[in-house]
Amino acid sequence: MLASLLTLLAMARVWNRAFWRTPQDAQLPDPVLLATKPDGTTALRTSKYVSNTASGRFQGKGTVPLMTLVLVIVTVILSLAAAGAIYRMAVGPSLLDRVLAADVLLAIVGAALATDMAVNRHLHSLALLVALSLIGFIGSVTVARFVLDRKG
């Protein structure tokens, strides 16, 4: 339950960054896509393989900032993965299948947090990620320890 709520939160955050900014915001310099240089100026964080002229959002043809593109692709992949894990959690024939699916969902949350940190270049969720990998297994171990000898 908690894991699915966390997934929804992380996904909503990523989608919010990627798509749901208002047009007014899009004209403003985007803190996600701008890197502060040592001399205080900011520059668009794009690779040379992609045009440098896009200001944050899709603007014209073929001028998508590379990191935004990666963010969208990863968001789609992780959303599909989370949907599959939730499906397995809902239909899973046994309790242990559901526990396994919850573990996978937790790992997907961790992946979303790590992607957010890598793309947006911050470390705000690093402590959460460490805690997740430290205590994430306790739930499944507890359930597996006390699972009863019956189907279902």
Place this chain on the structure above:
Amino acid sequence: MNGPAAAVDDIIDVLSIIFILVGALMSLAATIGLLLFPDLMSRMHAATKPQVLGLLLLLAAVGLQQRDWAVLPVLLVAWIFQLLTVPVSAHMVGCAGYRTKHLRQDMLSVDELDDVVAAAAGEAVRGRPDRTHTDQDTYETGN
């Protein structure tokens, strides 16, 4: 944006993008295995293995984007604990699955635990004839 520094920056960016994409695909692979495989043991196999590699790649991408050695120990701690805890939970789930017979015998090529359980059952029956032998005893000795 010219010169060797910019080129190195671009290479690091491309490398971390590749890491991020492959790491996300590992999560997707785990889910696909979770959905397609027929029984608990094979689902467990798919669910536990790709995630660790995926997390390693994503943490490497975080480290590459930060370009700061001070981050490295924390990332290592996160990954090592993942490496330590994932097998523990998989082992517990596997034990519980074997005990509650959530596995398909026809899909196992070798059931190494079967001999151990049979031997332990024989020993338990011979050694303590006064005690009623239950399934629970057998499995706990077998494990």
